[in-house]
Amino acid sequence: MTKTTQHNARGGTPPPAIALSGISKTFGAVRANDDIALTVTPGHIHGIVGENGAGKSTLVSILYGFYQADSGDIAINGQKVQIKSTADAIKLGIGMVHQHFMLVPTFTVLENIILGHEHRKGGKSLDDEIALARQELSNLAQQYGLEVDFDALVADLSVGLQQRVEILKTLYRGANILILDEPTGVLTPQETDQLFEILATLRQQGVTVLLITHKLREIMAITDDVSVMRGGKMVAHLTTAKTSPEELAELMVGRQVLINADFHDAEKGEVCLVADNITLTGDGGIPLLRGISFDLRAGEILGVAGVSGNGQTELLEVLSGITPPTSGEINIGGQVIGAHQPATPNDVKNLGLAHVPEDRHAMGMVLPFSAAESAVLGYERQAALGDSIWFGPDLLQNHCAELMQDYDIRPADPALKCNLFSGGNQQKLVLAREMSAAPKILLVGQPTRGVDIGAIEFIYQRLIAMRDQGCAILLVSVELDEILTLSDRVMVMNNGASMGIVDKKDADAQSIGLMMAGVV
Amino acid sequence: MEGLWLQFLLTIDATLRVATPLILCAMAGIFSERSGIIDISLEGKMLMSAFAAASVAAVTGQPWLALLVAIGVSVFLSLIHGFACITHRGNQVVSGLAINILASGLTVTLGIAFFAQGGQTPFLKGDQRFSPITLPFADTLRDIPFLGPIYAEVISGHNIIVWIALLAVVVTSLVMMRTRFGLRLRAVGEKPEAVDTAGISVVLMRYQAVLIAGVLCGIAGAYLSIAHGAGFVREMTAGKGYIALAAMIFGNWRPLQALYACLMFGFLDAVAARVQGLELPLIGEVSSDLILALPYVLTVIFLAGFIGRATPPASIGVPYVKER
Numbered sequence: 001m002t003k004t005t006q007h008n009a010r011g012g013t014p015p016p017a018i019a020l021s022g023i024s025k026t027f028g029a030v031r032a033n034d035d036i037a038l039t040v041t042p043g044h045i046h047g048i049v050g051e052n053g054a055g056k057s058t059l060v061s062i063l064y065g066f067y068q069a070d071s072g073d074i075a076i077n078g079q080k081v082q083i084k085s086t087a088d089a090i091k092l093g094i095g096m097v098h099q100h101f102m103l104v105p106t107f108t109v110l111e112n113i114i115l116g117h118e119h120r121k122g123g124k125s126l127d128d129e130i131a132l133a134r135q136e137l138s139n140l141a142q143q144y145g146l147e148v149d150f151d152a153l154v155a156d157l158s159v160g161l162q163q164r165v166e167i168l169k170t171l172y173r174g175a176n177i178l179i180l181d182e183p184t185g186v187l188t189p190q191e192t193d194q195l196f197e198i199l200a201t202l203r204q205q206g207v208t209v210l211l212i213t214h215k216l217r218e219i220m221a222i223t224d225d226v227s228v229m230r231g232g233k234m235v236a237h238l239t240t241a242k243t244s245p246e247e248l249a250e251l252m253v254g255r256q257v258l259i260n261a262d263f264h265d266a267e268k269g270e271v272c273l274v275a276d277n278i279t280l281t282g283d284g285g286i287p288l289l290r291g292i293s294f295d296l297r298a299g300e301i302l303g304v305a306g307v308s309g310n311g312q313t314e315l316l317e318v319l320s321g322i323t324p325p326t327s328g329e330i331n332i333g334g335q336v337i338g339a340h341q342p343a344t345p346n347d348v349k350n351l352g353l354a355h356v357p358e359d360r361h362a363m364g365m366v367l368p369f370s371a372a373e374s375a376v377l378g379y380e381r382q383a384a385l386g387d388s389i390w391f392g393p394d395l396l397q398n399h400c401a402e403l404m405q406d407y408d409i410r411p412a413d414p415a416l417k418c419n420l421f422s423g424g425n426q427q428k429l430v431l432a433r434e435m436s437a438a439p440k441i442l443l444v445g446q447p448t449r450g451v452d453i454g455a456i457e458f459i460y461q462r463l464i465a466m467r468d469q470g471c472a473i474l475l476v477s478v479e480l481d482e483i484l485t486l487s488d489r490v491m492v493m494n495n496g497a498s499m500g501i502v503d504k505k506d507a508d509a510q511s512i513g514l515m516m517a518g519v520v
Numbered sequence: 521m522e523g524l525w526l527q528f529l530l531t532i533d534a535t536l537r538v539a540t541p542l543i544l545c546a547m548a549g550i551f552s553e554r555s556g557i558i559d560i561s562l563e564g565k566m567l568m569s570a571f572a573a574a575s576v577a578a579v580t581g582q583p584w585l586a587l588l589v590a591i592g593v594s595v596f597l598s599l600i601h602g603f604a605c606i607t608h609r610g611n612q613v614v615s616g617l618a619i620n621i622l623a624s625g626l627t628v629t630l631g632i633a634f635f636a637q638g639g640q641t642p643f644l645k646g647d648q649r650f651s652p653i654t655l656p657f658a659d660t661l662r663d664i665p666f667l668g669p670i671y672a673e674v675i676s677g678h679n680i681i682v683w684i685a686l687l688a689v690v691v692t693s694l695v696m697m698r699t700r701f702g703l704r705l706r707a708v709g710e711k712p713e714a715v716d717t718a719g720i721s722v723v724l725m726r727y728q729a730v731l732i733a734g735v736l737c738g739i740a741g742a743y744l745s746i747a748h749g750a751g752f753v754r755e756m757t758a759g760k761g762y763i764a765l766a767a768m769i770f771g772n773w774r775p776l777q778a779l780y781a782c783l784m785f786g787f788l789d790a791v792a793a794r795v796q797g798l799e800l801p802l803i804g805e806v807s808s809d810l811i812l813a814l815p816y817v818l819t820v821i822f823l824a825g826f827i828g829r830a831t832p833p834a835s836i837g838v839p840y841v842k843e844r
Contacts, residue, residue: 064717066717066842067842085719086716086717086718086719087719087720089719090718090719096717098713098717100713102711102713102714102716102717102718103711103714104706104707104710104711104714105710105711105834106706106710106834107703107706107707107710111703112714114703115703115704115707115714115715115718116704116715116718116719116720117718118700118703118704119700125698125699126698126699126700126702126703127698129700173718
């Protein structure tokens, strides 16, 4: 378990457990990691924070040999190394607990742990090996407080216990550097506390822990050092004791070039949507939404701010009828939707609600379809498209051509496949489809994710124009500046709960940042 | 009474003969599918190796050499399947279907080109093929009432490949459940990510699995043309690869249960041959077609969840791609 390095023998300060420099990795056109440097002190719990898509997972995948960096150097315990495969990483004493567990559900705990390392104890047969492993594992389990029934089927274990098996697995394989990728995403608060106790024990025993998360509370609670990533770059290295959640939140979200959106106050109309104490419980009893209440008026934009993964996605799914809430109800113009009065997305649409989903590729369009086909998805039964069972001649093409002109979608070719448009133009196509239905209520998720500046400005103007025409807009975005620019009121979400709703005049990055961090 | 008992034993004997290629192919299917690779090309591999075995035996007169060549041909087809499905992550059903179609056409074409007998290979005689092995004392013990015929008719008088098939079940079962290789193989069909992150190559594991499947199908093919039969006849597999697949599913991808399913399907086949035209009281004339259809009907019922529950390996049919 303990490896003495040459440096230790010489007596000076031990070399860093992990030292990365100049690590870059590109996927297609996306620069997932850009010149990353990182130094991790042995025996510390080192946190890496950043939003989804900041490049954290790519970085640790490189460290664990899943991908190879395009350039850059890795040194483990002071030795410069090449990590070409997962097997290399394991040999170097690196263990990883993945966000999605790497366990075979139909195997026992013991079988899962020895998988791939069945020769470690030198048993003659598999049965011998399992018996020998059992001995060592019960010692390990005791030493680190990781008790679990070795003969249970993994499928029968709770998520928290499965994670324990994952940690045990890495220790059995001789890891003294442990990487945890978003370990608490699937845990209940109690299980999270237990995990932190385990991590503290590991630190005590000299194990170096690299904790990847986007939850600031966890960073503050357990880490010694913290590094912040944003947009594929490492933006800061801090000592946890000397920083604050506010500072981290600001570093994570960053400041963007301000875009001229020509925002002006407008007259608010009547209430069109009331959300009353909505809760949603996920698999295994994990609370995803905790009692969200708000009302949404005609002619206003209600911004929903928050670090991604704090319930915004789930909120959109509940409001749009994709997922029924566990409790609470939604009132859309007198029509009540709740756990016992479920509605389909189509029902909700018929109530005058349109939805621009966060992930346009997964939910907004069908990429192999032509633009004309994607432009009618969900509205294919509209009278405007003809009321016979056939689409009228060139109807789809003409319909799409109109949208393309209205929303300045380029190239203006309705027959072109969706995946051949740029991100900005794909987004405009989805927006055009939903907005042209003239909804009373518009839900918009991440309208400018992966969209170029020019298109962003256009989208902002369109959203404000919709509002001025009396549409009620709920805008979910992880870009704080976007929220502050466009919203009449801002609701801040943290850990599935609303931290409060702030009027535009009282909303500034500082106060919103505090709420996003869950401090206020 | 004595006569009825003998009839029954002869049916059991026939069951074993009919079930042998099913058993070998079902074991092949288990290796392949437990690793996550769907193998509907059992049929094609068996057909192609049946042709190869019969051709080599006809030309050289060496059954063992013929068996070896049959295995080689089947392994080659397995590698094509692997190249398409593992290396290039192609659709496993389409690849398997392609191999079946290829085998169906190529065997006849080559058969006509080689032997000019309308796609058949020359009739094999004597020691050009694997002949039945009469166990010691079979004739002496035959006269012992009741038990004697079991030994003489059911146990004795099978060719070597029947025994290989039964051995294959034992070996498959042990390899799957009691060896390190088996553990990894089962893991790779359930959750390849877990194997990959443990530092083992998913690709290599799956190639090994389809290779073993190739060997077993090769033996099954050789059995048809140079042990059970005496030469190759076009389309001589006649859907046995698919029945083996059904037996494997019926056996829930487990060797012993698959063996039972193969024996049951073999038994139905043997019975169907014997009741042809037979008049039974109350029922009337028994339709052998109906009995022959039973394996498929039973499999469909099984898959629909009426008898037990089929639980295929979780990652079957899904090409492994490292996620981003």
